[in-house]
Amino acid sequence: MSDDNSLPPVLDDELLVRFILSSSGYTKDLAVTANAFMPNPNTMDTSVFRHSGLSENEMWKIGEQIANLRPAKLHGRADVIAIHVKKQSLSIQPTREPKNHANITGWPSDKPSRKIKALAIALAAGKMVTRP
Amino acid sequence: MRCAINLDTVYPFIPTLATGTTGFSKEADFIKKENKNNLSQLHKSFALGLGGVFIELDNVQNECSVENWDGYGALPINKTSANNTEELLNALPIGLTAPSIGAEPDGTITVGWYNSPQKALSISISPENDLHYAAIIGLRRIYGTEPFFGTLPRAIHELICLVIA
Numbered sequence: 374m375s376d377d378n379s380l381p382p383v384l385d386d387e388l389l390v391r392f393i394l395s396s397s398g399y400t401k402d403l404a405v406t407a408n409a410f411m412p413n414p415n416t417m418d419t420s421v422f423r424h425s426g427l428s429e430n431e432m433w434k435i436g437e438q439i440a441n442l443r444p445a446k447l448h449g450r451a452d453v454i455a456i457h458v459k460k461q462s463l464s465i466q467p468t469r470e471p472k473n474h475a476n477i478t479g480w481p482s483d484k485p486s487r488k489i490k491a492l493a494i495a496l497a498a499g500k501m502v503t504r505p
Numbered sequence: 506m507r508c509a510i511n512l513d514t515v516y517p518f519i520p521t522l523a524t525g526t527t528g529f530s531k532e533a534d535f536i537k538k539e540n541k542n543n544l545s546q547l548h549k550s551f552a553l554g555l556g557g558v559f560i561e562l563d564n565v566q567n568e569c570s571v572e573n574w575d576g577y578g579a580l581p582i583n584k585t586s587a588n589n590t591e592e593l594l595n596a597l598p599i600g601l602t603a604p605s606i607g608a609e610p611d612g613t614i615t616v617g618w619y620n621s622p623q624k625a626l627s628i629s630i631s632p633e634n635d636l637h638y639a640a641i642i643g644l645r646r647i648y649g650t651e652p653f654f655g656t657l658p659r660a661i662h663e664l665i666c667l668v669i670a
Contacts, residue, residue, distance in 0.1 A: 396568060397607035397615070404619040405609055406628045407639065413578045414611040420577055445576035455632030488627055488639035489648040496622050496641060 378466035383475055385456040388424035389465070392436040392500075394445040399501040405451040412480045419477035421465070425454070427473060433504055435473070437502040448502040457497035461490040543594050558594060561606040562587065568610040580612035585632035589653065590614040593630055594659045602669045611640070618668045626668040628661065640664045 398409035412419045422435055432468055440447035458465055464479045480487050521603055568574060569582040574606055604616045617627040626640040640650040650658040
């Protein structure tokens with residue numbers, strides 16, 4: 374999932390999708406939690422998918438493929454407009470593989486600063502989207 | 506709980522109301538232990554306490570006990586973080602709105618209140634007994650770290666009150 378500068382940059386109004394593969398990513402009333410967007414502790418990035426050019430069905434298929442690869446259960450997804458991520462002074466780096474993938478990068482090194490950014494993104498995402 | 510009481514009035518007495526005491530004698534230790542047991546029992550009741558939150562904590566520990574539990578390379582739950590979380594839950598005031606329990610990719614447990622898109626608080630309980638917190642209350646963004654010594658830190662108590670109000 375290496376970054377590639379030749380890929381089109383993520384626009385402010387693009388919809389980003391974070392597949393939620395654990396119950397820690399949402400509350401009982403389906404509010405997306407900060408946990409859903411906290412970065413991987415080793416790579417310090419958050420994996421997301423770009424919705425542009427894909428139908429709803431295609432997006433869910435990607436989610437299922439990701440879940441099957443792990444393997445994990447696909448609980449739902451958190452949809453957030455890219456500008457809400459950029460407002461947190463984070464970058465969104467598109468990657469060539471897998472298709473439509475991007476990483477949220479630039480997370481601060483201290484935990485409370487990471488948490489407040491993840492929380493702001495989670496609140497912007499609102500409720501988890503479940504498969505119809 | 507709807508924090509109608511003034512915390513300034515209550516906080517001088519909080520060590521004895523929660524799991525700790527201000528004394529260092531054998532008797533103080535006994536009272537501390539008894540208080541802790543009593544509070545723990547109350548918290549496990551569905552009527553007065555946090556009800557199913559302790560079950561939720563068990564479920565999170567089970568779900569997140571293996572590597573990659575989130576599908577993105579998360580670390581397994583840290584047992585010390587889980588034990589500290591139980592202590593933190595027991596230190597919460599009786600009757601408080603139950604939080605949601607979760608885990609972060611670095612293996613720490615989180616306790617959170619998500620009241621609305623403008624009001625939320627998430628606390629991570631580290632194995633070192635640090636409480637890393639982040640709250641959004643309207644336009645305010647409040648975050649930081651408080652040590653946890655068995656009593657709910659006042660700064661966090663106040664944030665909980667603001668978020669659940």
